[in-house]
Amino acid sequence: MADKITIEVARYSPERDEKPYFQTYKVPVHKEWVVLDALNHIKDTEDGTLTYRWSCRMGICGSCGMMVNGEPKLTCATFLSTYARFGEKIRVEPLRYFPIIRDLVTELGDFLAKLKKAQPWLIRTEEKPLAQGEYLQTPEELDRYKQFSMCINCTLCYAACPVVGLEPIFIGPAALALAQRYNLDSRDEGAAERTAHLAHPEGVWGCTFVGECTRVCPKHVDPAGAIQQYKLAAVLSWLKSFVTPRGQDI
Amino acid sequence: MEASAHDILLVGGGGAGLRAAIAAAEINPKLSIAVVSKVYPMRSHTVSAEGGAAGVAKPDDSLDEHAYDTISGGDWLSDQDAVEAFVKEAPQELLQLEHWGCPWNREPDGHIAVRAFGGMKKQRTWFAADKTGFHMLHTLFQTTLKYDPIVRYDEWFVTRLLVDDGRVQGVVAIELMSGKIQAIIAKAVILCTGGCGRVFPFTTNANIKNGDGMALALRAGAPLKDMEFVQYHPTGLPFTGILITEAARAEGGYMLNKDGYRYLQDYNLGRPEPKPVLRSMELGPRDRLSQAFVKEVQKGRTIETPHGHVVHLDLRHLGEKLINARLPFVRELCQKYQDIDPVKELIPVRPVVHYMMGGVSTDINGATPLAGLFAAGEVACVSINGANRLGSNSLPECLVFGARAGKAAAEYASMQKAPNGAVEAQALDEQRRLESSFLNKTDGKERIAFIRKEMQTTVEESAGIYREEESLSKGTGKLRELQERFKDIALDDHSHTFNTELESALELGFMLDVAESILQSALQRKESRGAHQRTDYPDRDDQHYLAHSVIKRRADGSLQVEYLPVTITRWPPGERVYGQQPVEQGHAKTGIGSV
Amino acid sequence: MATQSVSSTKRAPQYTLYHPRWYRPRVSVYWWAGEWHYLKFILRELSSVFVAICVIETLCLIRALNNGPESYANFLQTMRNPLLVILDIIAFFFVVFHAITWFNLAPSAMPVRLGGKRIPDVMVAAPSYLAWIVISALVIWLVLG
Numbered sequence: 001m002a003d004k005i006t007i008e009v010a011r012y013s014p015e016r017d018e019k020p021y022f023q024t025y026k027v028p029v030h031k032e033w034v035v036l037d038a039l040n041h042i043k044d045t046e047d048g049t050l051t052y053r054w055s056c057r058m059g060i061c062g063s064c065g066m067m068v069n070g071e072p073k074l075t076c077a078t079f080l081s082t083y084a085r086f087g088e089k090i091r092v093e094p095l096r097y098f099p100i101i102r103d104l105v106t107e108l109g110d111f112l113a114k115l116k117k118a119q120p121w122l123i124r125t126e127e128k129p130l131a132q133g134e135y136l137q138t139p140e141e142l143d144r145y146k147q148f149s150m151c152i153n154c155t156l157c158y159a160a161c162p163v164v165g166l167e168p169i170f171i172g173p174a175a176l177a178l179a180q181r182y183n184l185d186s187r188d189e190g191a192a193e194r195t196a197h198l199a200h201p202e203g204v205w206g207c208t209f210v211g212e213c214t215r216v217c218p219k220h221v222d223p224a225g226a227i228q229q230y231k232l233a234a235v236l237s238w239l240k241s242f243v244t245p246r247g248q249d250i
Numbered sequence: 251m252e253a254s255a256h257d258i259l260l261v262g263g264g265g266a267g268l269r270a271a272i273a274a275a276e277i278n279p280k281l282s283i284a285v286v287s288k289v290y291p292m293r294s295h296t297v298s299a300e301g302g303a304a305g306v307a308k309p310d311d312s313l314d315e316h317a318y319d320t321i322s323g324g325d326w327l328s329d330q331d332a333v334e335a336f337v338k339e340a341p342q343e344l345l346q347l348e349h350w351g352c353p354w355n356r357e358p359d360g361h362i363a364v365r366a367f368g369g370m371k372k373q374r375t376w377f378a379a380d381k382t383g384f385h386m387l388h389t390l391f392q393t394t395l396k397y398d399p400i401v402r403y404d405e406w407f408v409t410r411l412l413v414d415d416g417r418v419q420g421v422v423a424i425e426l427m428s429g430k431i432q433a434i435i436a437k438a439v440i441l442c443t444g445g446c447g448r449v450f451p452f453t454t455n456a457n458i459k460n461g462d463g464m465a466l467a468l469r470a471g472a473p474l475k476d477m478e479f480v481q482y483h484p485t486g487l488p489f490t491g492i493l494i495t496e497a498a499r500a501e502g503g504y505m506l507n508k509d510g511y512r513y514l515q516d517y518n519l520g521r522p523e524p525k526p527v528l529r530s531m532e533l534g535p536r537d538r539l540s541q542a543f544v545k546e547v548q549k550g551r552t553i554e555t556p557h558g559h560v561v562h563l564d565l566r567h568l569g570e571k572l573i574n575a576r577l578p579f580v581r582e583l584c585q586k587y588q589d590i591d592p593v594k595e596l597i598p599v600r601p602v603v604h605y606m607m608g609g610v611s612t613d614i615n616g617a618t619p620l621a622g623l624f625a626a627g628e629v630a631c632v633s634i635n636g637a638n639r640l641g642s643n644s645l646p647e648c649l650v651f652g653a654r655a656g657k658a659a660a661e662y663a664s665m666q667k668a669p670n671g672a673v674e675a676q677a678l679d680e681q682r683r684l685e686s687s688f689l690n691k692t693d694g695k696e697r698i699a700f701i702r703k704e705m706q707t708t709v710e711e712s713a714g715i716y717r718e719e720e721s722l723s724k725g726t727g728k729l730r731e732l733q734e735r736f737k738d739i740a741l742d743d744h745s746h747t748f749n750t751e752l753e754s755a756l757e758l759g760f761m762l763d764v765a766e767s768i769l770q771s772a773l774q775r776k777e778s779r780g781a782h783q784r785t786d787y788p789d790r791d792d793q794h795y796l797a798h799s800v801i802k803r804r805a806d807g808s809l810q811v812e813y814l815p816v817t818i819t820r821w822p823p824g825e826r827v828y829g830q831q832p833v834e835q836g837h838a839k840t841g842i843g844s845v
Numbered sequence: 846m847a848t849q850s851v852s853s854t855k856r857a858p859q860y861t862l863y864h865p866r867w868y869r870p871r872v873s874v875y876w877w878a879g880e881w882h883y884l885k886f887i888l889r890e891l892s893s894v895f896v897a898i899c900v901i902e903t904l905c906l907i908r909a910l911n912n913g914p915e916s917y918a919n920f921l922q923t924m925r926n927p928l929l930v931i932l933d934i935i936a937f938f939f940v941v942f943h944a945i946t947w948f949n950l951a952p953s954a955m956p957v958r959l960g961g962k963r964i965p966d967v968m969v970a971a972p973s974y975l976a977w978i979v980i981s982a983l984v985i986w987l988v989l990g
Contacts, residue, residue, distance in 0.1 A: 048742030
């Protein structure tokens with residue numbers, strides 16, 4: 001393994017630049033270093049203007065998502081040695097399909113608005129008072145939605161989904177997986193309300209099951225699976241609505 | 251200058267901040283509540299908490315026992331009235347979170363499951379797999395989306411508290427995205443910025459834990475309490491410092507030295523049993539375990555690696571099924587960052603700075619002596635954790651005192667007139683300071699990263715697990731020198747848009763202030779208690795030091811330490827005893843009800 | 846050492862103080878061509894055209910059979926056209942590709958739970974493959990045997 005590796009980083013400062021360009025650095029290769037360590041090394045010693053987000057460096061906060069050699073990755077979990085082993089260069093760019101504020105920092109306000117559209121909270125007609133204790137939920141019931149609750153909002157799935165790129169109004173994989181997480185929660189009674197807002201071309205029906213979101217998800221949430229399940233559930237409840245009176249839940 | 255106004259302002263959007271915001275919104279829906287966070291709320295460090303949250307849940311458990319465990323775990327430095335309120339409200343808060351959708355692990359019959367944890371005599375730690383903090387934070391964040399009165403200022407960095415007329419009237423903050431510096435006026439400000447682990451070189455803490463709130467409070471004239479008590483968590487991965495949760499030991503992991511020997515039995519922590527025994531051996535309190543590690547290093551019984559001395563955490567006997575069910579995240583972290591599968595191999599671990607028991611001094615309702623300023627969570631020191639925090643007490647602490655501070659701030663704000671505009675002049679001053687000292691300055695010679703590294707090394711050498719007078723004095727001197735050199739810092743980045751270098755410089759300024767208060771407090775406390783161990787004063791001194799150290803900044807900038815007696819109600823100081831006889835660990839299948 | 850690559854700014858960008866211009870990259874019309882995973886997706890979607898072609902051919906076959914032996918012989922003659930043969934060979938590969946991707950993806954859209962646990966996708970897909978092979982073998986035996 002070489003002792004230095006070349007890193008090309010996308011740079012963009014709206015005060016100076018009209019569009020992004022690449023800047024090249026050389027960074028020492030250590031066995032334990034991840035791409036984030038390399039970026040920190042550059043910022044600390046060489047170029048303090050390099051701008052990116054990071055926080056926990058253990059793959060749970062979701063801040064450090066970037067494109068590494070064309071793939072959306074968490075840079076705190078992407079080891080330099082994977083690339084140095086084959087003498088490859090590393091190219092780091094901001095996540096695809098998002099507006100770029102500066103260098104590797106993308107604009108997330110739209111993503112948060114989409115999360116809110118999924119109504120990610122427990123919807124119930126009646127709240128149980130605290131004095132009566134917890135809502136009972138068996139481990140099997142918990143297992144039904146647990147996988148979809150693992151999303152760290154890193155937006156790698158949005159960078160992978162071509163629909164997000166081509167139709168910015170599409171609500172996106174993470175938001176839909178989150179909606180399905182609440183739909184499947186045995187304590188929730190709001191599936192109908194959510195589906196009324198999400199069974200639309202910019203919601204569930206915008207997805208064409210490319211499956212890239214699931215492939216890049218660092219937490220194995222399987223948003224593509226969640227969305228297809230949601231589509232099926234949406235169709236079934238639509239069919240049921242012809243048979244059952246309004247507001248009735250079979 | 252532009253200014254926006256709200257009734258209540260939260261600095262920080264983690265567990266405590268979001269809980270406080272919801273509490274304030276529920277008390278008075280007409281209040282305008284601003285959550286100002288330098289990162290998006292779901293990035294707050296609450297997200298990384300793994301093990302669990304303690305709250306009395308089983309019928310064979312009692313509030314008094316949780317209180318006693320907490321107080322003795324804190325080496326009797328905890329304020330007992332605060333602890334009593336805490337243990338009473340913790341189960342209610344955890345239950346409220348369950349009602350908001352938190353996916354707590356369950357017993358087969360559907361009731362909340364609890365597990366054992368370090369320092370606790372009974373099983374009372376609620377958990378959500380081994381990602382409790384993650385699930386709690388996301389549940390809280392998603393719940394705040396329901397409340398319209400809560401306005402979020404995402405990625406706004408607070409640089410200063412605005413104080414006028416003896417009360418806090420808001421903050422000055424930089425909108426990172428645009429670089430705009432603005433005053434945000436508020437009738438009450440609640441600090442929820444978390445701890446200061448990044449003052450040390452090796453920590454589990456994220457990059458964002460720089461003690462912002464502590465420094466803001468100190469500079470505004472509010473006192474900090476118990477700053478010398480820094481918790482070292484016994485099991486962190488070498489190099490990265492990533493936390494291996496205490497739950498690994500609660501499920502039955504062993505800690506082995508170089509000879510494969512469970513060394514904790516040599517340190518008054520009980521006899522080694524095949525199954526975990528509460529409050530014994532590997533389930534002892536964190537400060538004692540970390541201190542045992544240092545002693546093992548001195549005896550030459552630890553393993554040397556390129557990243558320092560380590561001992562081994564052995565999970566192999568737990569079996570793959572249990573590890574996948576109860577500790578999946580631990581397995582994932584070990585495989586990814588250490589290239590080790592805990593099912594088959596030993597995990598190298600060493601003590602790592604994890605939590606700050608000290609912080610902004612508050613009363614039992616989260617109010618500081620400075621009118622209008624409140625604090626909750628790790629940034630605050632109420633104090634319930636005393637000289638050493640027990641695992642799984644921090645998450646309910648955020649909830650209980652977050653809710654209390656939110657309610658107290660809401661009541662305070664409802665009684666206040668709108669702040670006058672006099673503070674806008676202060677805000678303009680702050681803008682000028684930021685521009686002249688950092689943004690527009692081109693002639694500095696120092697680099698942020700080098701000063702930061704020197705600070706971290708100094709603090710680790712002077713205020714590590716074991717401390718003594720000489721290195722503490724030298725450390726305070728070195729920090730003074732670093733404060734001077736900090737004034738000569740030069741930034742590479744002079745742009746306005748998302749200037750993270752400016753952010754790092756300001757954070758370094760906060761950290762230097764916090765580091766000074768840690769060292770000063772440690773120097774003044776001439777005893778050993780909990781996490782503060784002095785080799786020159788190895789015994790606990792209840793006669794002189796059964797008190798909190800309260801540190802304030804004088805007008806001339808120097809620090810002054812005073813002592814505030816601990817509130818003792820029902821538990822007079824005793825011996826901290828661990829390693830008793832094994833207690834029956836039944837699995838009674840009942841819910842919570844009223845305790 | 847840091848080296849600056851070409852930075853082509855022909856004119857100074859419009860920047861208003863405290864109002865940074867976000868850069869919005871345009872998604873190319875050829876977004877699907879640059880990446881193997883996207884290309885695979887487009888081919889999968891395209892396979893539906895070939896499935897439709899096969900369905901139409903089968904319907905024509907049935908109609909031809911229905912109209913008597915002469916009509917059937919004409920149909921077979923038409924189908925021997927080299928262009929149609931090539932089309933059929935290509936269609937065959939696409940239909941197989943379609944079936945494989947369908948079987949592999951179906952379990953994630955319809956998770957099967959038994960005894961409170963989810964059955965792994967591989968085990969849900971296996972019966973589909975088995976059924977496919979068995980039915981295909983049956984049809985081949987019926988037609989050729």
